[in-house]
Amino acid sequence: MTETGTIRLFASDMDGTLLDSHNHFNQKKMKQVVDLLRQQKKHFVLATGNQAMRINKFFSPFDPQGDVISMVAENGAYIQKGHQRLHQSVINPIKVRRIYDLLQVLDTKPTSAVFAGEGSSFAPDWQESVQNPKTQIFFAGTISDFYPNWQAIDSFYQITIPIDKISLNWKQDSGQQFLDMLENDPLLTGLRTPTSGFGAIDIVNAGADKATGLQRLANDLKIPAGQMAAFGDGLNDLEMLQYVGQPYIMPNSQAELKQYFDKSRLTAADNNHDGVLDTILAILSR
Structure with missing residues (x-):
């Protein structure tokens, strides 16, 4: 400073x-x-x-x-x-696919998981914020408040644009299990996970x-x-x-x-x- x-x-x-x-x-x-x-x-x-x-x-x-x-x-x-x-800064699609798969095997899945890119975003349909769109995911907002053009998906292959951020929110969990998996996965090097401290974890490229x-x-x-x-x-x-x-x-x-x-x-x-x-x-x- x-x-x-x-x-x-x-x-x-x-x-x-x-x-x-x-x-x-x-x-x-x-x-x-x-x-x-x-x-x-x-x-x-x-x-x-x-x-x-x-x-x-x-x-x-x-x-x-x-x-x-x-x-x-x-x-x-x-x-x-x-x-x-x-x-x-676009995340390698191989890493995006790996994260998509890991999220589905967590003991406590995130309340919301959004794969975001320029002009659109994608939310797997197993999550609470998709099944109940009025679910508040961060501060006072729903998934539609934060991602105006989001789409529910049931397959990784429905993600049709380059992804630059993956955003995860847990209501009752810190997401530590996922962070441990991310840190120990050799396919997922070169990423960083900034957190607001309010239950939200983003995944972006290092740098x-x-x-x-x-x-x-x-x-x-x-x-x-x-x-x-x-x-x-x-x-x-x-x-x-x-x-x-x-x-x-x-x-x-x-x-x-x-x-x-x-x-x-x-x-x-x-x-x-x-x-x-x-x-x-x-x-x-x-």
């Missing part, structure tokens, strides 16, 4: 950070932020485990030109500058993370890390927060994340009270 002057890029996690506990955000303040960023020729990045389709659903109306808002989606596996895809995604955007935008600020609430935000010049954590962050930062890095308000947007507005108004 090195502060080197004016902040030119603001990056924020979504769930538990920018979005409140009902998956909403203050649209009036968001418009104010985007308008000020455009006037000052600065940038806003959604850095999240969410799929690009969900991000666009929330934020494209605020930036139809694509000159302010970019994204580091799928926990770093999918990077988009404005409306242009910069990078997608795909929010910090690396910001670096790719920074190279394209010619913005040094010291001129970036970032907001997060979970352990999957840690690399990003350590990378930027000005990290901010939410008062509602998990305790494990708070251990890495001084209390001065807390936003004044939590995710239910516009903590991210108020902080950005204050910085832009200086």
Whole structure:
């Protein structure tokens, strides 16, 4: 963390950070932020485990030109500058098939398991979130909330696009049995499993993370890390927060994340009270 002057890029996690506990955000303040960023020729990045389709659903109306808002989606596996895809880190199909098979032999299967790629996602039909689509899988959302274009499948061969992230959620289990299988399987090297700490585990390629995604955007935008600020609430935000010049954590962050930062890095308000947007507005108004 090195502060080197004016902040030119603001990056924020979504769930538990920018979005409140009902998956909403203050649209009036968001418009104010985007308008000020455009006037000052600065940038806003959604850095999240969410799929690009969900991000666009929330934020494209605020930036139809694509000159302010970019994204580091799928926990770093999918990077988009404005409306242009910069990078997608696709998981080897052999590894995707192996994970698909392993999930079916677990003693405790995940509440949801989603194989996500650009423009679509696939959910095996044995899981609770498919059999009961109203099942909440993460924060206050269902599978349809997080994956707008998902399809139920009963065979691996119904996955028709390259997969860049596999997302797993357990209600009553940590997923440790699966993590042990993943770690000990010689076919599954070169993967990483960022976790939010809220019952969600993502599987992406090693080297795909929010910090690396910001670096790719920074190279394209010619913005040094010291001129970036970032907001997060979970352990999957840690690399990003350590990378930027000005990290901010939410008062509602998990305790494990708070251990890495001084209390001065807390936003004044939590995710239910516009903590991210108020902080950005204050910085832009200086």
